[in-house]
């Protein structure tokens with residue numbers, strides 16, 4: 001666990017952040033009222049319920065407010081998003097019509113969520129209602145209405161943009177979007193972006209050709225940055241960041257929240273549906289995610305139904321619990337994906353059957369149970385799936401990750417246990433399976 005300075009330990013979020021200002025002599029590079037905006041928006045964070053900073057916020061805010069580039073590396077659900085948003089709100093000047101902060105995310109789902117938090121922080125505090133205009137946040141995400149965004153960008157550029165890389169590059173290449181006023185660039189889930197063959201080229205271009213590290217503050221965030229020393233070296237060598245970039249690494253020994261209890265059940269491949277059903281019946285979770293692997297090309301070619309659909313059908317007919325059964329997977333069109341997530345957000349209890357698309361960044365704090373119907377392919381994937389639960393920073397509520405595995409998969413899970421430093425407890429099969 002990384003050390004925490006006692007000075008900020010018990011301070012409210014706003015004071016911890018403001019302390020960062022004075023201690024590290026934060027200055028607004030545009031010199032056009034950033035300080036005024038931060039004074040307005042930090043209390044706003046408290047107003048919406050962020051009162052005490054989490055550990056990563058305690059450690060990162062002074063670094064971020066000092067103006068240095070930063071790699072935010074901390075457990076899933078530890079509050080990295082709020083840390084970089086507080087930086088953004090301290091730097092931007094809402095009176096200026098120009099894109100001053102850009103947050104790049106790997107999926108539309110994460111983009112929607114980050115936009116929601118940013119808009120919540122941007123909303124005017126009640127007592128200031130008539131004083132000044134609040135900043136605008138644009139979600140430039142794959143599957144969105146790019147035509148509408150074009151008119152918006154031309155008419156009055158937003159202050160903050162949350163974007164997926166493909167949509168962003170489309171706008172940049174058409175010169176509809178300018179980065180010359182950008183003060184902060186955040187790359188969220190950075191390891192995922194650099195690992196994705198579809199996204200990595202554009203991310204590199206954004207970091208070095210579309211803008212320069214010298215004219216912006218760069219923040220990288222993720223719960224998993226494998227080979228982080230190498231990444232730090234590359235940041236400097238490749239000029240993705242300035243030379244004095246800081247690696248804020250919190251809870252390096254325990255990459256997953258401690259409130260998680262990990263379990264496994266061994267069964268044959270044929271018994272997996274029934275084993276999952278028994279587990280659900282015994283846990284009776286109000287809300288959870290069941291992760292299913294992607295359908296193989298071979299299975300697609302054979303004309304089989306995707307395993308996710310298969311499982312949803314099975315649960316709808318066999319599971320008697322009161323939770324809604326919903327589906328979220330990559331192959332669904334954007335409208336259906338949005339519909340699923342909004343049902344999740346408004347519904348009472350739910351079981352979301354999902355592929356790894358739901359594994360990165362999605363924040364549904366009510367989730368207490370994760371089921372790996374198929375084991376994830378890597379330890380990093382395990383960490384991000386498991387991290388969709390245990391997302392209430394100051395709660396001791398126990399959350400559960402249950403792995404349904406075949407005897408041959410036991411050693412794979414053991415490898416993840418060693419790599420991620422957790423213990424998985426075996427649950428015996430109930431007699432009816």
Ligand SMILES: Nc1ncnc2c1ncn2[C@@H]1O[C@H](COP(=O)(O)OP(=O)(O)OP(=O)(O)O)[C@@H](O)[C@H]1O
Nearest residue numbers: 050052053054076077078079080081082223361363
């Ligand atoms: N200071 C705070 N006080 C109370 N709740 C907080 C605070 N900071 C963050 N949270 C809440 O904690 C949850 C997790 O935060 P967030 O999504 O920022 O985590 P993260 O570190 O980005 O996780 P991931 O790595 O999974 O993306 C959110 O529901 C957020 O509202």
